[in-house]
Amino acid sequence: MHELSLMEATLAIALTQTQAAGASTIHSLELQVGTLSGIVPEALAFAFDVASAGTAAEGAELRLKTVPTRCYCGDCQQEFQPRDWIYECPHCHRLSTDICQGQDLILASLEVS
Amino acid sequence: MCGQCGCETESQSAEKNVSTPRRVELRQNVLDKNDRLAEHNRALFRHLLVLNFLSSPGAGKTTLVKRLLRDRDLTTSVGPLHQYVDPLRAGVIVGDLASDRDAERLRQTGVPVVQINTGNLCHLEAEMVAKAAQQLDLASFDLLIIENVGNLVCPAAFDLGEDLRLVLMSVTEGEDKPLKYPTMFKSAHAVIISKIDLATMVGFNREAALHHLHLIAPQALIFELSAITGEGLASYYTYLSEHIFQCCDKGIITSS
Numbered sequence: 001m002h003e004l005s006l007m008e009a010t011l012a013i014a015l016t017q018t019q020a021a022g023a024s025t026i027h028s029l030e031l032q033v034g035t036l037s038g039i040v041p042e043a044l045a046f047a048f049d050v051a052s053a054g055t056a057a058e059g060a061e062l063r064l065k066t067v068p069t070r071c072y073c074g075d076c077q078q079e080f081q082p083r084d085w086i087y088e089c090p091h092c093h094r095l096s097t098d099i100c101q102g103q104d105l106i107l108a109s110l111e112v113s
Numbered sequence: 114m115c116g117q118c119g120c121e122t123e124s125q126s127a128e129k130n131v132s133t134p135r136r137v138e139l140r141q142n143v144l145d146k147n148d149r150l151a152e153h154n155r156a157l158f159r160h161l162l163v164l165n166f167l168s169s170p171g172a173g174k175t176t177l178v179k180r181l182l183r184d185r186d187l188t189t190s191v192g193p194l195h196q197y198v199d200p201l202r203a204g205v206i207v208g209d210l211a212s213d214r215d216a217e218r219l220r221q222t223g224v225p226v227v228q229i230n231t232g233n234l235c236h237l238e239a240e241m242v243a244k245a246a247q248q249l250d251l252a253s254f255d256l257l258i259i260e261n262v263g264n265l266v267c268p269a270a271f272d273l274g275e276d277l278r279l280v281l282m283s284v285t286e287g288e289d290k291p292l293k294y295p296t297m298f299k300s301a302h303a304v305i306i307s308k309i310d311l312a313t314m315v316g317f318n319r320e321a322a323l324h325h326l327h328l329i330a331p332q333a334l335i336f337e338l339s340a341i342t343g344e345g346l347a348s349y350y351t352y353l354s355e356h357i358f359q360c361c362d363k364g365i366i367t368s369s
Binding site for chain 2: 002006009010013017021023025027028036037085086104105106109113
């Protein structure tokens with residue numbers, strides 16, 4: 001999708017937080033990519049190489065973790081992980097419209113010095 | 114210490130290179146920026162009903178919006194708005210990569226229209242909508258229509274501050290659209306199956322389309338209509354007028 005602009009936004013946050021921590025070098029970044037976000041991890045990795053050049057993040061390790069979609073079934077009052085794009089509760093088989101995980105791109109942590 | 118001149122420079126560099134990295138926990142949502150701007154739009158638009166029309170290119174967004182604007186007296190004469198005498202007051206923001214053809218078409222209905230040309234960007238974002246809205250006298254509207262860039266992929270991810278997200282799929286696109294673009298259809302308040310006057314001609318499988326929509330987008334109301342013949346518009350207009358009435362009922366709308 002727009003992995004380059006997303007990576008630029010990610011690095012802007014990372015660089016600000018690095019400075020705030022009194023550090024000058026980023027050694028690694030952990031990004032959590034929700035499967036429902038539409039973001040392609042491989043494209044994000046490529047965009048990282050491009051966007052980090054010349055910054056404190058150049059050469060840093062990018063750790064990408066995929067976060068699966070999780071839904072909530074109001075009838076069963078429990079969460080479940082759908083098998084595919086049809087959000088059917090495995091217990092009562094009703095279709096859920098309540099998505100509780102998987103839509104986000106989260107910059108989880110940095111390692112800096 | 115530098116072995117040549119006795120300065121400290123090299124050893125200081127060496128110390129920096131071996132300093133132990135420390136972990137900084139963040140848990141920051143990178144997608145927050147547009148969401149915050151969309152909430153800002155929502156506050157700005159609180160006295161209006163705001164619609165975001167999305168679809169692939171050519172599904173009939175502009176034609177349907179134009180029909181709604183031409184019929185705007187009808188929207189106030191069906192459903193709970195019938196007691197209002199005045200026609201519906203509307204403004205439009207339309208997004209395309211280039212050209213203002215859609216804006217020109219819609220201006221023919223006599224409403225103010227702002228055209229956003231996104232250049233190479235394939236979707237509208239909340240910030241663009243906020244800037245375009247500055248060119249409109251929002252206080253004079255009941256309804257703000259946003260016609261998004263024709264694209265079933267990227268616009269899904271960008272909240273613009275709308276009240277209702279209306280996703281169109283035309284009968285000419287086939288019945289598999291919801292299966293192919295689940296993220297977009299899962300984000301819809303209502304799905305509009307458009308161009309139904311052509312359904313027989315193109316062999317559209319209505320039952321399959323409705324089944325796919327039920328599986329992928331069980332949350333969405335479904336309207337089947339033709340903006341050309343007028344078939345199916347009444348229930349769609351009733352739906353819109355009920356929502357406009359809810360905005361009015363909050364005591365915010367003013368009728369001249």
